[in-house]
Amino acid sequence: MSTATPTRAPHSDVPTGHKSPEGRVGAGLFDPKQLLKSLPDAFRKLDPRVMVKSPVMFVVLVGSVLTTVFSFKDPGDWFGWTISAWLWLTVIFANLAEAVAEGRGKAQADTLRKAKTDTVARRFVGGREQQVPGTGLRVGDLVVCEAGDIIPGDGDVVEGVASVDESAITGESAPVIRESGGDRSAVTGGTKVLSDRIVIKITTKPGETFIDRMINLVEGAARQKTP
Known part of the structure; x- marks a missing residue:
């Protein structure tokens, strides 16, 4: 028969022992700071050598370029310009979402590493x-x-x-x-x-x-x- 150590009432005195890590990974996908930080990466990902790794989005990128070229040939075709704009927004938003995910992953790793080294x-x-x-x-x-x-x-x-x-x-x-x-x-x-x-x-x-x-x-x- 084992003897359990009696539980004492929780107390509020906080001793100066281990240091609690400060700072957590920021808000979410729509954190303004994270979006601004990831925006340059989203445009860098427009490189065809990067986009070809994602076949569907690569096809959308090619479609964006072609519709933009055709729209320049007929400047009065507002329908063509609208389609071009939507295609470009789709590509850029997809790249931005990926850049934000990568940035948050790096921030999480940095936070965990800091928590370990600061303790x-x-x-x-x-x-x-x-x-x-x-x-x-x-x-x-x-x-x-x-x-x-x-x-x-x-x-x-x-x-x-x-x-x-x-x-x-x-x-x-x-x-x-x-x-x-x-x-x-x-x-x-x-x-x-x-x-x-x-x-x-x-x-x-x-x-x-x-x-x-x-x-x-x-x-x-x-x-x-x-x-």
């Missing part, structure tokens, strides 16, 4: 706490996390019980309980402790954490082209 861990060394960069943790290291701290690496809770916000990796806003022993001991780097105090044993090598895998996934993901 400071409180590691137990010889029975004393020592502040070290989160990237300097090794398998078997023991770190302490309290309310307000960012968990510096993937591991298992070996002492204590705490409420943890895992919305950064799961999207679920409701906090979860993590405690030593059982199937609720695993914690993930980048999540936030909301209450109480836990001691974590690092179980993942540097470069193999969940955040590292997310960075590799975001950077390596290729946007599926229009067939």
Whole structure:
């Protein structure tokens, strides 16, 4: 029969431990800053050598050029000019959407990388706490996390019980309980402790954490082209 550590009431004192990463990837597809930043890339993608990789949009580009040429031969043909305008808008909007997606992917990777490098861990060394960069943790290291701290690496809770916000990796806003022993001991780097105090044993090598895998996934993901 195992003895569970009693849960203490959540408190609002935020210790000066791990630093919480600031800044998130901005609004959405229609974020003005992201659109302006991606606009030059949208026009650079009009290069036929780039467009040919997307057969459908390449055909639309060719149609845009041809209808524009025919419209110049008959300047009074407003129908031709209208068709040309719509075709060009279609091509540019498709390129802009792709450029925005690529820009957001890069921003997400940068945000994750910053979250990893900015986190400071409180590691137990010889029975004393020592502040070290989160990237300097090794398998078997023991770190302490309290309310307000960012968990510096993937591991298992070996002492204590705490409420943890895992919305950064799961999207679920409701906090979860993590405690030593059982199937609720695993914690993930980048999540936030909301209450109480836990001691974590690092179980993942540097470069193999969940955040590292997310960075590799975001950077390596290729946007599926229009067939």
